[in-house]
Amino acid sequence: MTIRFKLFTGIIILISIFAIDFFVNQRLSKEVVKNTSYLNNSETIIRNSNIISKLMIDMQSGLRGYLLTDQQDFLITYYEGLKSIPPLLREQHNLVNSSRQRERLDSINLLHTEWIDYSNSLITTKKDTLPEASARYKELFEKKVKARFGKRLNDAIRDLFQDFDGYEYRRRQERRVILQKSIDDTRQISLILTFCSIMMALVSGLYIIRLITSRIAKMVDLAEEISKGNFKSINDTQQDELRRLSESLNTMSAILEKNFKELQKKNKELDEFAYVVSHDLKAPLRGIDNITTWLEEDHGKELTPDVKKSIDLIKGRTKRLENMINGLLDYARIGKVKRGFEKVAVGEMINELVELLVPPNFTVNILNKMPVLTTDKLHIEQVFANLISNAVKYNNKVVGRIDISASDWGDFYEFIVQDDGIGIQSEYHEKIFTIFQTLQERDAFESTGVGLAIVKKILEDHKATIKVESKLGKGTAFIFTWPKYPVTE
Numbered sequence: 227m228t229i230r231f232k233l234f235t236g237i238i239i240l241i242s243i244f245a246i247d248f249f250v251n252q253r254l255s256k257e258v259v260k261n262t263s264y265l266n267n268s269e270t271i272i273r274n275s276n277i278i279s280k281l282m283i284d285m286q287s288g289l290r291g292y293l294l295t296d297q298q299d300f301l302i303t304y305y306e307g308l309k310s311i312p313p314l315l316r317e318q319h320n321l322v323n324s325s326r327q328r329e330r331l332d333s334i335n336l337l338h339t340e341w342i343d344y345s346n347s348l349i350t351t352k353k354d355t356l357p358e359a360s361a362r363y364k365e366l367f368e369k370k371v372k373a374r375f376g377k378r379l380n381d382a383i384r385d386l387f388q389d390f391d392g393y394e395y396r397r398r399q400e401r402r403v404i405l406q407k408s409i410d411d412t413r414q415i416s417l418i419l420t421f422c423s424i425m426m427a428l429v430s431g432l433y434i435i436r437l438i439t440s441r442i443a444k445m446v447d448l449a450e451e452i453s454k455g456n457f458k459s460i461n462d463t464q465q466d467e468l469r470r471l472s473e474s475l476n477t478m479s480a481i482l483e484k485n486f487k488e489l490q491k492k493n494k495e496l497d498e499f500a501y502v503v504s505h506d507l508k509a510p511l512r513g514i515d516n517i518t519t520w521l522e523e524d525h526g527k528e529l530t531p532d533v534k535k536s537i538d539l540i541k542g543r544t545k546r547l548e549n550m551i552n553g554l555l556d557y558a559r560i561g562k563v564k565r566g567f568e569k570v571a572v573g574e575m576i577n578e579l580v581e582l583l584v585p586p587n588f589t590v591n592i593l594n595k596m597p598v599l600t601t602d603k604l605h606i607e608q609v610f611a612n613l614i615s616n617a618v619k620y621n622n623k624v625v626g627r628i629d630i631s632a633s634d635w636g637d638f639y640e641f642i643v644q645d646d647g648i649g650i651q652s653e654y655h656e657k658i659f660t661i662f663q664t665l666q667e668r669d670a671f672e673s674t675g676v677g678l679a680i681v682k683k684i685l686e687d688h689k690a691t692i693k694v695e696s697k698l699g700k701g702t703a704f705i706f707t708w709p710k711y712p713v714t715e
Contacts, residue, residue, distance in 0.1 A: 240430075243423050250415050258412065261405035267321055268398040272391060274318045279387050281307040281314075282338060286380055289345050293352065301349070311338065324397075330390045334383055341379040441468050448475055457483030514544050567712045570603045572596035576610060576630060583614050587624065590614075593631040597639055601712060605684045612677040613643040613704050620702070621647035638690065638710055644703040650696040658694065681706075688713050 285307035291300030319331050444460050445468075451458050457479045462472035518537050522529070529537070573596035580590045599606070617628045623646060633640045650658065659682040685692050685706055696702035 240423060240426055243419055243426065246419060250419070251412060255412065257408040258405060261401050261408060264401045265398060265405065267323075268394055268401070271318060271321050271394055272398075274314055274321070275387060275391055275394070278311055278314050278318070278334075279384075281311050282380075282383060285311075285345070286376070289348070289376075293348065296352070304345070304349075308342065324393070327390060327393060330386050330393075334386045334390070337379050337383050337386070341376060341383070344376055344379070438468065441472070445472060445475055448479065452479050452482060455486065457486070514540065518544075566602065566604075567600055568603055570599050570601055570606060572599060572606070572632070575603070575607060576614075579607070579611050579614055583611065584618055584628070588618060588621075588626040588628060590628045590630065593629055596630075596632050597634070597710075599639075599708070599710065601708070602688070605688065606708060609681050609684055609706065609708075610641075610643070612681045613706075616677065616704075617643060617645035617647060617702070621645055623647070635707070638707045640705065640707050642703055642705050644701065646701040649698045649700050650694065650702055651698045652696075655694045655696070659692075 284303040288300045288302065288304040288307075291297070292304070315331060315335055319328060322328055322331065441462060441464070444462075448458060448460050452475075459476040459479055460472055462469045518540050521537060573592060576590075576592060576596065584590055614628065618626065627646045629642070629644045631642045631644075633642075659678050682692055685708075688709060690707045690709060692704065692706035694702060694704055
């Protein structure tokens with residue numbers, strides 16, 4: 227099973243859990259909204275019921291006050307109730323959902339209508355000023371009021387209101403319980419599904435970490451070992467994408483090991499070849515030098531100026547060839563000899579080189595304080611020696627000048643060796659670092675063309691850089707870096 231499929235499966239499971247959580251919460255939310263709406267509706271019903279009951283009581287009180295005192299002010303609440311109660315009853319009828327509650331409202335309405343007819347008849351008769359009206363009022367009073375007809379109607383209405391309100395309170399309490407249960411269920415289910423999602427994410431994450439991280443760590447360790455020259459391999463039995471990476475690393479390790487061994491063999495052969503060739507070449511060179519020396523010693527007086535010049539030419543060319551062979555050997559040894567690190571006072575070292583390499587007609591200026599380094603003294607000495615020698619060699623001034631400076635750039639120092647010599651054309655700025663390359667005729671300047679190549683190779687071996695800034699006839703500045711701390715690799 228591939229890692230891609232495992233990740234996809236885990237994501238699908240998590241999405242499914244979130245989808246279930248969403249739909250369950252939606253359903254429970256609808257229940258919560260429904261029950262909340264019912265409770266709000268019930269609050270309105272109870273409130274309207276209290277208002278209607280109070281208006282009816284106020285109507286009854288107003289009627290009694292009028293009948294007892296004959297004052298019209300008592301009928302104000304009566305007429306307000308006649309105006310307000312019908313719309314409230316209609317609203318109440320629309321709010322209730324139970325047929326039983328509607329029946330109670332209908333009964334209340336009928337009884338209230340009957341009480342209004344009874345009350346209107348008393349009020350009308352009471353207000354009538356005709357002689358026979360007084361007799362009718364007394365008759366109604368005797369038959370209705372004294373018989374407590376109105377009280378029976380009001381008691382029946384009050385009982386219906388009590389039943390109506392009691393039923394509504396009970397239903398509201400039931401709905402409140404259901405609402406609380408819906409809220410609790412929503413919380414509980416959300417908590418369970420959230421916990422499942424978290425656990426699923428944790429399990430998936432730990433599984434992926436265990437599956438991938440440890441294996442990647444092994445691959446990183448393998449890559450580090452390969453970079454150190456330890457060509458190992460790892461065993462990966464999983465059937466997924468990472469196994470292909472493991473196999474690629476193992477293949478690369480095997481190929482690098484093979485190539486490294488072949489390279490070591492070739493380098494050893496080249497070293498042996500270089501030493502053998504240098505030895506074989508130096509022998510005839512020494513023979514040529516000896517013969518020219520014997521000729522001068524045995525036939526010095528007989529040699530013509532032309533012959534003498536030719537012999538000097540042979541000796542110069544022989545010396546140059548020997549120097550080239552020695553330079554080639556020095557070039558080949560760079561990076562193959564175990565380094566020895568020691569403290570080097572760069573300023574003192576430069577002064578020693580100046581005494582050995584710079585003629586009296588040159589001025590050497592050390593422009594600022596030189597650092598003290600823990601480094602390979604032989605190598606940094608070779609770099610400065612070659613650059614100072616070149617500054618002397620390629621200078622056509624009667625009194626030459628060499629300026630040397632240093633700058634601190636954090637992890638490394640930057641050194642500049644600048645002269646006021648003949649300069650170098652820009653197209654040759656890179657060519658001069660190639661072995662056996664010179665810009666002047668070899669007969670004009672005794673040069674092997676190895677010095678700057680050795681300088682560049684030493685600097686590359688120390689993870690440093692070099693560049694040249696120069697224009698023809700305006701001097702040359704060699705700018706190179708050197709690490710503050712020893713480079714061991």
